Amino acid sequence: MQGDYIVAAGKKGKIEIPKGAEVYDVTGMTVVPGFIDSHCHFYGMGISMLRDVQLRDTPTLEAAMARLKEKAKATKKGDWILGKGWDESKWPENRYPTKQDLDAVSKTHPIVTTRICGHMVTLNSVALKIAGITGKTPQPAGGQVDMGLDGEPTGILRDCRHLIESFIPPVTEDEAVEGLKIASEYALSLGCTSVGDAGLNAYELEAYQTALAKGHLKIRAYLFLDETVQKPSYEAGIRTGFGNDMIKIGPSKLLMDGSLGARTAALFEPYADEPKSKGFLLMPPEVLDEKAKAAHRHGNQVSIHAIGDYAIESVINSIQAALKDKPRKNHRHRIEHCEILTAGQIERIKELGIIPAMQPNFVGEWAGPGSMYEQRLGDDRTKLNNPYRILLDEGIVVAFGSDGMPFHPIYGIWSALNHGIKDARINLVEAIKCYTLNGAYASFDEDKKGSIEVGKLADVAVIDRDLTKIKPEDVRDAKVYMTIVNGKILYHKGL
Numbered sequence: 001m002q003g004d005y006i007v008a009a010g011k012k013g014k015i016e017i018p019k020g021a022e023v024y025d026v027t028g029m030t031v032v033p034g035f036i037d038s039h040c041h042f043y044g045m046g047i048s049m050l051r052d053v054q055l056r057d058t059p060t061l062e063a064a065m066a067r068l069k070e071k072a073k074a075t076k077k078g079d080w081i082l083g084k085g086w087d088e089s090k091w092p093e094n095r096y097p098t099k100q101d102l103d104a105v106s107k108t109h110p111i112v113t114t115r116i117c118g119h120m121v122t123l124n125s126v127a128l129k130i131a132g133i134t135g136k137t138p139q140p141a142g143g144q145v146d147m148g149l150d151g152e153p154t155g156i157l158r159d160c161r162h163l164i165e166s167f168i169p170p171v172t173e174d175e176a177v178e179g180l181k182i183a184s185e186y187a188l189s190l191g192c193t194s195v196g197d198a199g200l201n202a203y204e205l206e207a208y209q210t211a212l213a214k215g216h217l218k219i220r221a222y223l224f225l226d227e228t229v230q231k232p233s234y235e236a237g238i239r240t241g242f243g244n245d246m247i248k249i250g251p252s253k254l255l256m257d258g259s260l261g262a263r264t265a266a267l268f269e270p271y272a273d274e275p276k277s278k279g280f281l282l283m284p285p286e287v288l289d290e291k292a293k294a295a296h297r298h299g300n301q302v303s304i305h306a307i308g309d310y311a312i313e314s315v316i317n318s319i320q321a322a323l324k325d326k327p328r329k330n331h332r333h334r335i336e337h338c339e340i341l342t343a344g345q346i347e348r349i350k351e352l353g354i355i356p357a358m359q360p361n362f363v364g365e366w367a368g369p370g371s372m373y374e375q376r377l378g379d380d381r382t383k384l385n386n387p388y389r390i391l392l393d394e395g396i397v398v399a400f401g402s403d404g405m406p407f408h409p410i411y412g413i414w415s416a417l418n419h420g421i422k423d424a425r426i427n428l429v430e431a432i433k434c435y436t437l438n439g440a441y442a443s444f445d446e447d448k449k450g451s452i453e454v455g456k457l458a459d460v461a462v463i464d465r466d467l468t469k470i471k472p473e474d475v476r477d478a479k480v481y482m483t484i485v486n487g488k489i490l491y492h493k494g495l
Ligand SMILES: [Zn+2]
Pocket: 039, 040, 041, 198, 403
């Protein structure tokens, strides 16, 4: 490596090492291109690391409530308590927390806790009152305020956290920059050198620029502009690709459904564990058609969140219509998550050249026997979730990311190798490629990064063991030894 770039690549003894070069012996380790997490919420992760009570690893609902109670004890009366990452499918109680649970934590602090998927929040009575949510609150478009048998809100909001968002103290610029700094350090410790931040507003976009200018952003970021509610970026003359090697404008991001966990992913057939519900679309198909068409027409990449097969169908239709309206090769439109697919949809994705941007860690977390996927989908449909093997065999470019659940490329790779559905498993090299080169392709960067080749940016991760010599089930134990960005060692284990 020299400057920012790779100048030679090859095996020991096969390439000439220039005089004066620093040499690191990594015998017995694995050198891979820096991981690219194609879909996470990097800005949000940093802020959450700063502000939220982390509930992701709580073994029971009770333990989660206890953790919030601890925070309440140390928090001034009236100040907000924010919890993040609860996952009822991991709790023996196996139910969503309600306002009653949170009222038992505190009746003097407003509390908002967000489910791991981000599509569902629970508020306590104080927070409901501040937000003015009552039994008379009309159901918001594209979301749901759960009402109890008494006609009063249960505290659960599905895909409508905007009802509470504006009441939570806003993130300051200092917090935003600090968040990006600690998120960068965390990413580097996991071998990740690039991220796709999948949905930003103008304030957050600016924070990236400030963090970069101050030297606190250490990894490359592809910035998705959330255009579900916000004004489209192209109206300001900003198009996909604008930026530099560190921060670059990504796609127009749109959301078409919610999540399986919150039972808001839109399915053709009802949920196995809630037969009255098939989830719901977050906007009518004709509205998506218009939004996708407009973004496409302006030359933007379009990236649409769709998890359930019904939502995916609608997204494919919209992308097809946009391409028909204005044919364009190399559009690289993406479906984010793309989890429950029919055979016909896989064919159409291939034909249209759509990139599924998928999160193998979802499978690691929720796809085993008796898991959340099985509960929600029932036996037959579970077999169809996240079919990596079929997609790769079809020659479809699949880009991997984490969606931050958890943010952890090696865990994601392990999950893809050990998929609960055996037929969907892929091999180590394929999984690494999905987490590197395919991620680069999904952001139009495959000529610059994603593989260790002469002339590419020197982004490299060194894993502390030889991954090709260990069993697939042991891959999750591997740790990152060193991470290099732009030819500089930015993380070194033990240093
Ligand atoms: Zn996401």
